[in-house]
Amino acid sequence: MRKRGFSMEQKKARWGWIFVTPALILFSIFSFYPIFTAFYTSFYNKNLLSLRPPRYIGWANYQYLFTSQEFRESVINTAVFTAGTFVPLVVFSLILAAFIMSINKFQRFFQMAFYAPAVLSSVVAALIWLLIFDPRGIANQGLNTMLGTSGVNYHWLSKAGMLRLSTIIVYFWKYIGYFTIVFVSGIGSIPYTLHEAALIDGTNRWQNFWYITFPLLKPTTLLVSVMALIQCLKTFSTQYLFSSSGAPTRPINVITLNIYNTAIKDYRIGRASAMSILLFLVMFLFTWLQLKVSKTEEVTYM
Amino acid sequence: MKKISSVMVFALTMLLFVSVVGAQTIELTYWTHTDDNRTMIENRYIEEFEKMYPNVKIKRVVNEASKMGDLILTAFSANNAPDLFNLPIEQEYGYMIHQRLAPVNYAAVGYKDAQELIDNYQEGTFDPISMDGVIYGMPLELTNWSIYINDRVFRDAGLDPDKDWPRTWEEMADISEKLTLRDGEVVLRRGFDFRYPYYLVSVLPMVEQLGGKLISDDGKTAIVNEAAWTQVLEFMRDWGPHGRNLGSPTYPAPRKIWNKDNNDMGMCLSGYYQQGRLKIDNPEFHASNEWRVVPFPVFENAVNDVRASYYGHYLVVNAQTPKNKQEWAWKFIAYMLDNPWEYLETVQILQPRKDLLEDQAFMELPYMDVFMSDMSKSHAVFLHENGYQFERFIGDAVEGVMLAGEPVDRALKTLKTRIQEVLDDVY
Structure with missing residues (x-):
């Protein structure tokens, strides 16, 4: 009787499962479990301090x-x-990556220089920028010098519009280098022969970028845009630190800050869970849409 | 075989021994906030206590004061809270309401009953930490704020600190105007500025001076006497960068820079403890006789002589801690708090025990008469299950009118709506 064995494909698949199982277990514990718990809690009126059992209230938190x-x-x-952060992040990180890849010297230096802020903790970054945006700080001094004014306070941390702009600047500064590096590796993975072929055909550098690099970067652009969008929707530490340092909360009370205040300051964990589920759904929807739109434009190197 | 059996018997005996010894050792975790002077004396108390009771080990964990509330809450919600801790009473109040705190073990703290404990302290000391006749904490410190003045800054502006100090809020604004130095719109030296996050301690009493209240006595209606609230919000709006430009929450905390005596802060709002911090930060200025403390101002049209509310940090014990550990925690708390003079002299914090307050030397401490006079005209900070939330709402209103250019009537309407919504949900 012939012994029935696994095919090569099945063996590969089995090893695949073995390799991804630890990651799946960790992901289940630290991501899926909290998501399901938050979803469950969002149907209850639960006070974080209370020892009384939570009361089921159905969809009331969402209502x-x-x-x-x-x-x-x-x-x-x-x-x-x-909107204010995501678009500039994607556009400028692509421009910076193209610039870095176009120069022959100091590529490593520029990569390190742009990436450095990403290594800083968000708290430290926000503290540095608080000093810069202080009424006596260099943001006011710089703008006064540029605009030829004297002693004007531009209210970086107080007027609603300026305060929002300040948080956008901090975030842009912190993450631009990270996404630039992702684009650099994306550009680096495009076979050089394609550029050579285009150059032989008489393209200039702009045409080379626009007709060769940019279309072939679509998978990287998609990755960066999904990551940047999710990062922006999750923003918290800058707004938290600015509002803790005296800036008015309402103009920068983003969903994550509202979740924190509702859960930790007001003890309403059920309502905070409902907010986090809504935020999760929005992020999920945007990610799905981006993947859906890009699916028809997958790239292959011929 | 015999050898293996002997090893196993030995191992089991050791295990049993370790278990018995381990079971007898009481380990207490004590979370508190940063204060170098207090850390110094409390570490010594811990050493002494552990020497007296070798079966007790105490782990003292220090956290940033601003982070303590979040850390304790997270620890409680994870059922991993410390055995004993302290927080400002505004935050501890919620823990008491939700039965997270153990009642004081009167015998363990050396008293016959609650009445004997109450009689030993200044009247009203335990009111904020009592519920249904049961006391849930021992006072680590009771603090009220008055105004610290830098005489040099006054003289630099041509003012006489002996005569020209502000008695009313209107005078405070006018004198601050004279003390303020600016480069265009940017303030380089402030005359005075508020302690912005602590709206329940210092801004709500300003409303109360004018006859207003945060919620009605029956606890059902938000914002009593809108005219009083409007006047205070208008005062804060005029104080801010879009008004007389005297200060703002976005400038560095006044209390900290006042100590530096760098000609950038004329007056600040602080408690008696400021003197201890000043002694460390700037001993030359502390010893200079170039500063003074004056009472918390009142409005010219005030109908109540109310000064900044006093608030406290109480040492409390986690109700989920096993009973035998609770008893040791209370014993340790009593051991620490048996040194009110050392806390006062070294840390500059007041534990209102009658024997301390009645000591002649106590009233002779620098400006203690000012603090005690202000305290006698004040009351404990506003306490409510959602007090913390209300303080945030008041902050949004004040910062909205001061910084974001929000009209006073709209800010007040929003404040009222938000607090009323919480009240309607609670009652």
Whole structure:
């Protein structure tokens, strides 16, 4: 009787499962479990301090959020921050990556210089920028010098518009280097022969970038845009530190800060969980949309 | 075989021994906030206590004061809270309401009953930490704020600190105007500025001076006497960068830079403990006789003579800690708090025990008469299950009118709506 064995494909698949199982277990414990717990908790009226069992209230937390002015403001603040940060992040990191790859010297130096802020903790970064945006700090001094004014306070940390701009600047400064490095590796993975062929065909550097590099960078652009979007929607530490340091909270009360205040300051963990589930759904929707849109434009090197 | 059996018997005996010894050792975890002077004396108390009771080990964990609330809450929600800790009473109040704190073990702290404990302290000391006749904490410190003045800054502006110090909030604004130095719109030296995050301690009493309240006596209505609230919000709006430009929450904390005597802060709001910090930060200025403390101002049209609220840090014990450990925790707390003079002299914090307050030497301490006079005209800080949340809402209103250019009536309406919403949910 012939012994029935596994095919090569099945063996590969089995080893594949063995290798990914530890990651799946960790992911389940630290990501799926909290998500399911938050979803479950969002249907309860639960006080974080209370020893009494939580009370089931169905969709009431979600209904409250859809009528809450504070939550509506948080959604607007998050949308403004994301729109103001996400687009410049993707565009400028691509431009910087193209610049770094186009020069022959100091490539490593520029990569390190741009990446350095990403290594700093968000708290330290926000503290540095608080000093810069202080009314007596270099942001006011610099703008006064540039605009030829004297002693004008531009209210970086107080006027709603300027405060929002300040948080956008901090975030942009912190993450631009990280996404630049991702684009650099994306550009580096495009076979050089394609550029050579284009050059032989008489393209200039701009045409080479626009017709060769840019279309072949679509997978990297997609990755960067998904990551940048999720990062922007999750922004917290800059807004938290700015508001803790005296800046008015309402213009920068993004959803994550609202979740923190609702759970930790107000003890309403059920309502905070409902907010986090809504934020999760928004991030999930945007990621799915981006993947869906890009699916038809997958890139292969011929 | 015999050898293996002997090894196993030995191992089991050792295991049993370790278990018995381990079971007898009481390990207490004590979380508190940063204060170098207090750390110094409390570490010594721990050493002494452990020597007296070798079966007790105490682990003292120090956290940033601003982070303590979050850390304790997270630890409690994870059922991993310390055995004993201290927090400002505004935060501890919620823990008491939700039965997270163990009642004081009167015998362990050396008293016959609650009444004997109450009689030993200044009247009202235990009111904020009592519920249904049961006391849940021992006072680590009771603090109220008055105004510290830098005489040099006054003289630099042509003012006489003996005569020109502010009695009213209107005078405070006018004198601050004279003391303020600016480069265009940018303030280089402030006359005075508020301690912005602590709105319940110093801004709510300003409203109360004018006859206003945060919530009605029956606890059902938010914002009593809108005219009083409007006047205070208008005062804060005028104080800010879009008004008389005298200060702002976005400038560095006044209390910290006042100590430096760098000609950038004329007055600040602080407690008696400021003198201890000043002695460390700037001993020359501390010894200079170039500073003074004056009472918390009142509005010219005040209807109540109310000064900044006093607040406290109480040492409390976790209700989830086993009973035998709770008893040792209270014994340790009593051991530490049996040194009110050392806390006062070394840390500059007041534990209002009657024997301390009635000591002649106590009233002779620098400016203690000012603090005690202000305290006699004040009351404990506003306490409510959602007090912390209300303070954030008041902060949003004040910062909205001061910084974001929000009209006072709209800020007040929003404040009222937000607090009322919480009250309606609670009652």
